[in-house]
């Protein structure tokens with residue numbers, strides 16, 4: 001194997017992102033703590049391989065400890081919905097980008113939280129032990145020469161850094177929230193549009209969202225996991241992927257990006273809207289002319305996409321079965337036959 005180079009290119013990061021946890025050569029599934037090797041093969045194609053397959057790397061670039069993602073990735077065709085006011089839809093089109101909200105600006109004060117304050121001692125004890133063990137057991141070739149007291153002092157310092165860092169971190173994490181569902185949701189129309197008569201919903205898929213954002217490995221997209229904070233807490237890397245059970249109905253899939261420079265309450269991330277938007281629906285309470293208006297706006301911004309009325313605005317029918325004279329005293333199979341004939 002040749003000497004390692006340091007070019008951790010976007011191409012390699014994307015390779016790791018898209019194959020996270022699986023050796024692309026032999027299909028081996030990494031376990032926590034395994035080494036994943038990145039580099040280029042003989043034909044200069046990027047590779048992400050396990051230790052047994054490193055012979056394939058002509059130009060090894062980087063070795064990384066594998067650790068599982070703190071979220072699940074939806075299937076490529078999984079349907080995602082975003083409910084919004086018409087004004088936000090126009091803003092999406094005119095900015096040609098997706099708006100990511102800074103996580104300290106969400107209404108949910110538990111956004112990014114590790115747990116309930118009353119359980120903080122347990123969390124602290126867990127990470128205190130974790131830090132002590134990490135300090136006492138440095139990587140191979142190093143030796144810990146600190147006394148027990150010094151180890152504890154250092155672990156306490158790391159713990160307090162972690163706490164102050166956690167609060168500040170909320171200002172660096174930006175999120176775009178989506179609702180995962182095969183179908184439209186009445187509850188989501190109400191939740192995410194302040195004026196229902198003017199609301200629209202954009203439908204996409206995981207694959208389209210990922211592609212529309214430029215297959216950017218610095219944007220994580222995954223399912224939020226809902227946990228019972230009375231019994232559990234979020235780990236250091238999990239906090240922005242965990243919400244309380246009371247939010248379970250949101251079935252949220254979020255796109256998450258970190259930005260250490262941006263001081264605004266949100267940021268617009270460039271997005272290919274032709275790829276992103278698969279269909280637009282207007283709210284079940286929208287007046288008839290809203291479809292025309294959405295079509296006009298789409299045309300103005302050069303977006304070619306189907307605009308549909310909400311499935312919830314379909315008109316129901318009610319058949320009067322039991323009251324109808326003809327069915328009186330007839331066996332049920334006759335009634336079924338009659339209905340089949342009618343169709």
Ligand SMILES: [Zn+2]
Nearest residue numbers: 023026050053
């Ligand atoms: Zn392998």
